[in-house]
Amino acid sequence: MAKVRLVQGNEACAMGALKAGASFYAGYPITPSTEIAEHMAEMMPACGARFIQMEDEIASAGAIIGASAAGAKAFTATSGPGFSLMQELVGYAAITEIPVVFVDVQRMGPSTGLPTLSSQGDIQQARWGSHGDHSIIAIAPNSVMETYYQTIKAFNLAEKYRTPVIFLLDEEIGHLRERFEVDENEEIEIINREKPTCAPEDYVPFENVAGGVPPMASFGEGYRYHFTGLTHNEKGFYSSALPVVDKFNRRLVDKIEKNVKDIFECEELFVDDCDVLLIAYGSVARSAQEAMNELREAGVKVGLFRPITIWPIDEERIKAACAGKKAVIVPEMNLGQYAREVERIVAGSVPVKKLCRVDSELVIPEEIIDMVKEVLK
Amino acid sequence: MATKWKIRLSGTGGQGVIKGAVILAEGALIDGSNATQSQVYGPESRGGSTRAEVNISDQAILFPKVENPNLLLCMSPEAYDKYAKDLIPGGILILDGEVGKGKEIPGVKIYRCPITEICREAMGSELSANVVALGVINGIANLVSFDAMVESLHRNFKAKVADLNVKAYQLGLDAAKKIEPYTV
Numbered sequence: 001m002a003k004v005r006l007v008q009g010n011e012a013c014a015m016g017a018l019k020a021g022a023s024f025y026a027g028y029p030i031t032p033s034t035e036i037a038e039h040m041a042e043m044m045p046a047c048g049a050r051f052i053q054m055e056d057e058i059a060s061a062g063a064i065i066g067a068s069a070a071g072a073k074a075f076t077a078t079s080g081p082g083f084s085l086m087q088e089l090v091g092y093a094a095i096t097e098i099p100v101v102f103v104d105v106q107r108m109g110p111s112t113g114l115p116t117l118s119s120q121g122d123i124q125q126a127r128w129g130s131h132g133d134h135s136i137i138a139i140a141p142n143s144v145m146e147t148y149y150q151t152i153k154a155f156n157l158a159e160k161y162r163t164p165v166i167f168l169l170d171e172e173i174g175h176l177r178e179r180f181e182v183d184e185n186e187e188i189e190i191i192n193r194e195k196p197t198c199a200p201e202d203y204v205p206f207e208n209v210a211g212g213v214p215p216m217a218s219f220g221e222g223y224r225y226h227f228t229g230l231t232h233n234e235k236g237f238y239s240s241a242l243p244v245v246d247k248f249n250r251r252l253v254d255k256i257e258k259n260v261k262d263i264f265e266c267e268e269l270f271v272d273d274c275d276v277l278l279i280a281y282g283s284v285a286r287s288a289q290e291a292m293n294e295l296r297e298a299g300v301k302v303g304l305f306r307p308i309t310i311w312p313i314d315e316e317r318i319k320a321a322c323a324g325k326k327a328v329i330v331p332e333m334n335l336g337q338y339a340r341e342v343e344r345i346v347a348g349s350v351p352v353k354k355l356c357r358v359d360s361e362l363v364i365p366e367e368i369i370d371m372v373k374e375v376l377k
Numbered sequence: 378m379a380t381k382w383k384i385r386l387s388g389t390g391g392q393g394v395i396k397g398a399v400i401l402a403e404g405a406l407i408d409g410s411n412a413t414q415s416q417v418y419g420p421e422s423r424g425g426s427t428r429a430e431v432n433i434s435d436q437a438i439l440f441p442k443v444e445n446p447n448l449l450l451c452m453s454p455e456a457y458d459k460y461a462k463d464l465i466p467g468g469i470l471i472l473d474g475e476v477g478k479g480k481e482i483p484g485v486k487i488y489r490c491p492i493t494e495i496c497r498e499a500m501g502s503e504l505s506a507n508v509v510a511l512g513v514i515n516g517i518a519n520l521v522s523f524d525a526m527v528e529s530l531h532r533n534f535k536a537k538v539a540d541l542n543v544k545a546y547q548l549g550l551d552a553a554k555k556i557e558p559y560t561v
Contacts (some may be wrong), residue, residue: 004533006403006414031420115420176441177399177414179406283441290439365440 007180009173012144014039016151019369021190024048024072026063028056032171033105033117036077057082068098071218080109080122089131096227099158103167105174108360117360118171120282123337127311128164133249134257138166138311140282144178154192162213166169167217172283172362202343205236212255213273257312265315267306274303276372277325279342284331284363291368302372315345322350327375331355382441382520386450387460390425393507398429401511404479404521405433413441418486426455450510451476481561488517488556495552505545512549
């Protein structure tokens with residue numbers, strides 16, 4: 001029997017990372033993510049894992065990429081300003097296809113903003129913060145328990161798809177303490193990157209394999225090959241040959257976007273039986289669910305679609321959920337960063353209403369209830 | 378509303394109101410209830426106003442914050458000025474010492490208690506005033522059982538300090554019996 005404990009979201013993230021097999025952490029502390037570094041510093045040495053505090057966020061991102069190239073499961077934790085600094089290396093991890101996890105505990109921005117207060121302002125930064133047409137995976141949990149399990153999933157997806165994964169906590173969930181009841185010996189699927197089975201001299205590190213994810217040899221295992229941030233051919237060396245470049249860029253995107261059904265996870269509540277659909281993620285989804293419960297008790301047909309995977313988006317699923325509704329309301333702690341995706345997907349077939357808060361306070365259920373009543377007038 | 382107790386503890390950075398909220402919420406979990414604990418604080422490590430919030434319920438808790446508490450503790454005049462207005466009518470207002478004296482809000486049950494002074498005199502420092510406050514809160518509202526609070530104190534403090542804090546908690550429970558609540 002698991003002991004019931006009061007655990008903070010950031011601590012659950014640290015525990016999930018260890019359960020997933022994280023063996024290397026490099027980071028530079030920043031509110032509201034610092035507790036993750038504190039817990040890793042405490043727990044990692046006892047497991048034979050490495051913790052290093054770097055001189056800044058850019059070095060932290062470089063260190064985890066290097067560690068992962070050498071075979072470690074590596075991650076860092078930061079917040080908006082630090083995540084901005086890491087963006088060049090997010091792109092480097094994407095183009096070199098090195099699995100790493102970036103935890104971003106979102107706080108109010110832009111820039112230093114309000115360091116201790118909450119936001120969901122990094123939804124689009126997670127997607128497009130680094131330049132170029134790569135794809136990305138991002139996840140946003142809504143509870144302490146889910147933070148634990150989804151952190152494990154973040155590592156699994158990074159390994160499976162050889163990609164950086166962005167774990168988007170918001171300050172509300174990162175700092176929230178609530179019931180945590182997990183059996184540490186529970187059997188959970190842990191995915192490790194596929195390794196080459198061929199002889200080192202036959203290894204083609206960036207081969208255009210079916211499914212788009214070539215096996216990855218760790219440095220030091222006898223496979224000599226080359227990582228570069230330059231666009232490269234299947235051998236890993238710079239190439240500007242048009243067909244090579246085109247094929248390479250498309251593979252980087254397709255290996256994720258074409259597997260969206262495998263990656264995307266969401267929770268649907270009363271989606272088929274509602275007039276107004278709420279789409280909310282992270283902490284705001286809790287307010288949305290409370291609003292939904294109250295409205296349904298009063299006989300108002302409201303549903304909730306909660307994306308747990310923020311990127312990539314299963315567009316078919318969102319389109320189906322929104323079809324025929326009187327309105328879709330997207331409450332979020334930014335000025336419509338996810339709502340714009342919903343608008344793009346439904347393309348005018350359903351009215352999409354934004355409910356935006358950027359005063360650092362969590363959207364409250366009453367605001368959502370008021371907007372539902374408004375659209376049903 | 379499913380949530381039964383919506384508690385806000387407020388004061389100044391350094392008084393331990395967040396720690397107090399953590400201990401209270403963990404005690405509620407040990408009792409078998411659900412609980413959430415959250416906080417709002419500024420970038421300062423000392424000073425500034427701090428608020429910590431605890432929801433306690435037999436059911437799942439969705440919205441984790443407390444908009445309108447039914448129990449409010451104010452450990453500093455600034456916190457009183459900022460948060461007293463949020464308390465629901467008929468709610469429990471616990472004030473440390475002279476906090477809010479002369480400008481009490483109407484229609485709530487006011488419990489005034491020299492929490493920090495009791496701590497200083499009995500313990501030789503104000504460090505455990507947050508735990509004395511928890512004793513006062515449970516002495517008044519009986520949110521969490523004694524055994525669960527003792528267990529929670531032991532989970533949240535190292536052995537030596539935990540025993541001191543159990544003593545501080547008992548001081549608060551005793552003090553609560555002597556409070557004469559009033560309404561203006």
